[in-house]
Amino acid sequence: MSSGRIDSPMKIWAHYAGLLVLAAICLMPIWVMISTSLKNEVLIFDGTPVWFFFFPTLENYEYILTRGKFDRYLTNSVIVASLSTFLTLFLGGLCAYALARTEFKGRRFVANATLLVRMVPPAVLAVPAFAMVVTFSLDNDLAVLTFFYTALNLPFAIWLLFGFYKQIPVELEEAAIVDGASPLQVFFRVLLPLMKSGYAVAGIFAFRIAWNEFILALLLTGRKTRTLPVGAAGFITDTGVEWGRIMAMGTLIVIPPLLFTFFAARQIIAGMTAGAVKG
Amino acid sequence: MTETTAEELPEKVPPRFDTRAMTPYFFILPAVLVMAGGLLYPVIDAVYLSFFDWKIGTPFSKAEHVGLDNYWRMLGDPDVWESIWVTFRFGFWTISIEMVLGVALALMLEKPIRGASIFRTIFILPLMVSPVVVGLVWRYLFDARVGWINFYLAQWFGIEPQVWLGDADLAFFAIVFTDIWQWTPFIFIIVIAGLQALPSEVLEASRIDGANWWQQIFLVKLPMIRSILVIALLMRLIDVFRALEVMYIMTGGGPGRATELMSLHIYNRAFDAQLLGYASAISVLLIVIVFTLSLGILVISNPMKDKADV
Numbered sequence: 279m280s281s282g283r284i285d286s287p288m289k290i291w292a293h294y295a296g297l298l299v300l301a302a303i304c305l306m307p308i309w310v311m312i313s314t315s316l317k318n319e320v321l322i323f324d325g326t327p328v329w330f331f332f333f334p335t336l337e338n339y340e341y342i343l344t345r346g347k348f349d350r351y352l353t354n355s356v357i358v359a360s361l362s363t364f365l366t367l368f369l370g371g372l373c374a375y376a377l378a379r380t381e382f383k384g385r386r387f388v389a390n391a392t393l394l395v396r397m398v399p400p401a402v403l404a405v406p407a408f409a410m411v412v413t414f415s416l417d418n419d420l421a422v423l424t425f426f427y428t429a430l431n432l433p434f435a436i437w438l439l440f441g442f443y444k445q446i447p448v449e450l451e452e453a454a455i456v457d458g459a460s461p462l463q464v465f466f467r468v469l470l471p472l473m474k475s476g477y478a479v480a481g482i483f484a485f486r487i488a489w490n491e492f493i494l495a496l497l498l499t500g501r502k503t504r505t506l507p508v509g510a511a512g513f514i515t516d517t518g519v520e521w522g523r524i525m526a527m528g529t530l531i532v533i534p535p536l537l538f539t540f541f542a543a544r545q546i547i548a549g550m551t552a553g554a555v556k557g
Numbered sequence: 558m559t560e561t562t563a564e565e566l567p568e569k570v571p572p573r574f575d576t577r578a579m580t581p582y583f584f585i586l587p588a589v590l591v592m593a594g595g596l597l598y599p600v601i602d603a604v605y606l607s608f609f610d611w612k613i614g615t616p617f618s619k620a621e622h623v624g625l626d627n628y629w630r631m632l633g634d635p636d637v638w639e640s641i642w643v644t645f646r647f648g649f650w651t652i653s654i655e656m657v658l659g660v661a662l663a664l665m666l667e668k669p670i671r672g673a674s675i676f677r678t679i680f681i682l683p684l685m686v687s688p689v690v691v692g693l694v695w696r697y698l699f700d701a702r703v704g705w706i707n708f709y710l711a712q713w714f715g716i717e718p719q720v721w722l723g724d725a726d727l728a729f730f731a732i733v734f735t736d737i738w739q740w741t742p743f744i745f746i747i748v749i750a751g752l753q754a755l756p757s758e759v760l761e762a763s764r765i766d767g768a769n770w771w772q773q774i775f776l777v778k779l780p781m782i783r784s785i786l787v788i789a790l791l792m793r794l795i796d797v798f799r800a801l802e803v804m805y806i807m808t809g810g811g812p813g814r815a816t817e818l819m820s821l822h823i824y825n826r827a828f829d830a831q832l833l834g835y836a837s838a839i840s841v842l843l844i845v846i847v848f849t850l851s852l853g854i855l856v857i858s859n860p861m862k863d864k865a866d867v
Contacts, residue, residue: 376584401820406599429595490687
């Protein structure tokens with residue numbers, strides 16, 4: 279970005295070499311997981327790492343897909359993650375819009391309180407949430423988990439969307455109103471198209487948290503409401519450690535976040551740096 | 558402008574109970590209610606529960622009000638202090654290594670080159686993987702019998718196989734190592750974004766003034782992204798106090814309490830030792846620590862500050 283000097287080919291090669299080494303380090307454990315999920319037990323327990331050249335088998339996948347309760351875990355995870363993501367975007371969007379566009383008593387307080395509760399540790403939520411679930415025996419109700427994930431995701435979503443709304447000039451909305459658009463039309467025709475990437479970033483982060491979360495899911499779900507991460511962890515305690523099956527489960531869990539990363543890396547980085555760099 | 562009629566400026570002088578003045582509240586209310594119920598209420602409830610002696614399996618009506626007993630007990634409880642100490646040691650090692658590595662890599666690789674976006678996509682992968690899966694994979698790699706780390710240590714350096722997750726120091730090393738793998742990219746991404754946002758004129762000027770490579774880094778670049786560095790540091794510090802899933806999977810906090818960070822300690826006290834009231838008292842301490850750090854971030858940079866209102 280800065281220099282006007284032309285770098286020597288050596289320097290450029292060193293640059294690429296550095297990047298390649300880092301990329302390899304980032305990918306290595308993920309590849310170990312995927313490749314181990316495709317190995318049979320004999321090969322895994324042999325203890326000699328085999329990186330690429332082995333005869334792949336789908337027996338681990340077959341096992342977890344047919345004999346475990348994978349379909350139930352998957353259904354639960356999909357329901358909880360998508361529902362809480364939708365609620366986060368809908369409620370968070372409304373709130374962010376009001377905070378960015380209107381002046382009202384208590385606005386500043388709401389904004390600051392939102393930022394402060396953003397960091398509440400899940401471990402702190404654990405005991406009160408557990409007490410609630412036990413008292414009202416809600417452990418077979420996905421609504422509880424959906425509610426807590428929405429609450430956990432709202433502060434970050436509000437804050438992110440607030441920034442995006444602030445970037446849209448008010449004049450656009452005013453012009454639409456002058457042209458006779460109703461408030462709903464202003465929102466759907468003018469604002470939403472401009473907010474697409476903001477909602478995409480907030481949505482990816484909300485979905486990721488809800489999809490990956492483990493501790494609250496472990497505490498607040500029962501036999502019927504377990505999510506994928508809880509199911510995966512279950513393979514450790516059940517009957518010794520079955521690495522092949524665990525890795526197959528892990529690979530399946532990681533697919534959605536991996537897809538997000540490859541299709542929306544730019545948005546994810548925008549979301550990560552928004553906190554530190556824009557502030 | 559003294560005699561404006563209501564017809565001319567209807568917006569400016571709202572009647573006392575104008576529904577339009579209430580509109581913002583209808584917009585924020587649903588989100589505020591969910592956050593109040595899902596985040597604020599548990600915090601308040603944790604404070605309330607911390608005054609009780611309550612065991613899992615008994616109804617709360619049977620819980621005994623014990624005043625400040627849980628807090629007195631906490632102050633004299635070596636296990637609590639041990640977990641705080643482990644958290645600080647963990648935070649010290651992970652954050653300082655991640656900061657140094659992340660900043661150094663960002664400085665080395667800041668220049669945009671062909672294919673940079675592919676590499677950046679790969680670098681954020683560790684951040685997207687579920688903590689449970691991170692824990693499972695590294696537990697496998699560190700496994701004493703079939704783990705790859707033991708294999709390569711033996712093959713390359715002739716080191717005897719170690720029971721990584723069964724030895725206090727080695728297990729601590731293992732969770733630090735795992736955290737560095739997962740979170741160095743976060744520092745890297747943030748710092749590189751900050752560096753690339755620096756105005757090129759300033760860098761150009763300093764070069765013309767004769768600043769060498771080192772001087773440019775330590776006297777120009779790093780000072781200019783100082784607030785970014787501090788925020789990244791505080792965010793990671795808060796994360797250390799929130800972390801528990803990776804350790805829960807890798808070691809469960811053991812051996813002994815060697816890898817039991819504060820969050821995991823609260824979890825184990827609540828659901829292993831089944832002391833809900835006592836765990837809540839430790840929660841309150843954790844809340845105080847995390848809120849103090851969060852306030853620090855807000856003071857340095859409040860993203861919702863009214864600067865954009867101008």
